[in-house]
Amino acid sequence: MKEGFRQAMAWLHTWAGLIFGWLLFAIFLTGTLSYFKDEITHWMQPEVQAHPIDDARSLAVAQAWLQQQAPTAARWFIDLPDHREPSLTVSWQAKVDPGKRGDFTQKVLDPVSGQPVQARESMGGEFFYRFHFQLQMPHPWGRWLSTISAMVMFIALITGIITHKKIFKDFFTFRPRKGQRSWLDGHNAVGVLVLPFHLMITYSSLVIFMSMVMPASIVASYGNDTRAFFNDVFPATDNAPALGQPGQLVPLGPLYDQARAQWAGGHVGRVVVNNPGDVNASVKVMRAGADRVVHDFGSTVSFNGTTGQLLRVSGDQSLPQVIGGSFYGLHMGHFAGPVLRWLYFICGLAGTAMIGTGLVMWLGKRQLKHVKSGVMPFELRLVEVLNIASMSGLMIAIAVFFWANRLLPVGFAGRSDWEVQAFFVAWGLTVLHAIFRRGRQGWVEQLSLGAVLFIGVPLLNALTTSQHLGVSLAKGDWAMAGFDLTCLGSGVFLAWAAWKMQRRNVAQPKAERAQSLVFKGEVN
């Protein structure tokens, strides 16, 4: 760290990127998949029927069902279907002592029949979404770890920009088939090309959990009464307590209409009923996140639940709230239509690729010293194993997750958990495989397996359901067809990658490869 500012930043970039690279790769890839969360769920639950959207009917159905099943709950949540998510989701929270959080129960209803949807049990795209920020760890550790990773990503991004001095000139420099040079050029190109996306997605992920990871200012300003802060920011969450006298809830339909009139026809995302069986019931009609870029948690119209009287319309957001809401909204991309959603997906893949190329480069550069002896020191071998398992291994695990969805019997008990277990078992096996197979051979075999699995997904879908590509394309079911085609494309890409790896292995003798990798010490 004596060499100067840029060298010091390159050092920081290198090591921060390495230590968190594997985890960040998984976070980025699963996050990218989450942009198509609903579409993945649609593929994984092909039994769910889409109906023309009719919010009034959905609301009536949900209210009737909840009235019957959970009349004494502390709170109901009704999530209305939209064009991406065809099912009506109702959930409720059990009533417990004040100060404690009651258990949540969730049911997916058919918006026409009002009965629970009879579909195979599966987490669908929700699995990737949850993994993306909870990392399959108990609350709140996963959220902490993913936010810490985001901070490291932020540091790696900024130090990467500082390191990479000729940012725009180098962007137009791509030297293919030059070994290490090409990896660096590729790393820089994907990094710079979608730099605004990287900065937005990384900073916003810090903002999303900022009240969890940076609570000092809340404590300093509000003391121990942190609830008061959230009541200030989201006044709609400040609810009247239950009085303990039974009350009759008004029909929710008219409240829905009133709320939409307040928003000049904006859409409703969720309806919450507090203390539904109580005389002090209250109804919150919340605006759909897809309506605007700037997310507003508090965009709510509140009603008295027994009289139907309008209590409060949330006001405009202040500037800091708009900034925070923009970060949140941009990160989630709820507002994005099909084209923008694909752009999000591609940018996410570019971010994933940037992390992957960085990891490959770290190892490639250090392997050179050991080419002649052919013996790699333990730490390089460890990095290699983690590289293989975290990248090609994760792809295999994702494909296995989809395969498990089609192969496990539909009525199998706990099949949703088994799908998740299949994912992690497959991932674990790829670690073992990477340990026992040497370097490139490990890459080639895992990439090939991933290619076979992904290319097999559309075939498997055709064999196990009646919604194969011929049907879904003819029907215009773009979520189903898009999923199959994307899997096919991913499989072809993995096959190409495997082929490249294999060919390089055979074609280039080791010494020659080492020569082409001679490297100016510009970076690191």
Add this chain to the structure above:
Amino acid sequence: MKRKTSLPVSYRLAVTSRLLAAVVGGYLLASLASVCMALWLPTSRADAVISGMLSSFVFYLLAVIWCFACRSAWRAWVGVLLPSAVLAAFAGLAYWMART
């Protein structure tokens, strides 16, 4: 930074010290910066808190960069703790003014 086959212990300790300064000291600095903004910004209480939290990560970033860019591990600590002390004094002043 070139890694030699065996790095002296003093170097490793210095890097560890910088790392601690960056992670722990940086978090302290970021927290105190957000507290100062929460207490001093002339907006509503909730908005000041949000602004503090929103910008705290930039302070964290700057602290981390400083810890690895400065010339020695000692400077890393001084560079993080000195501004933290100033911020703490400002936060204390705000408390004291609110009290009286």
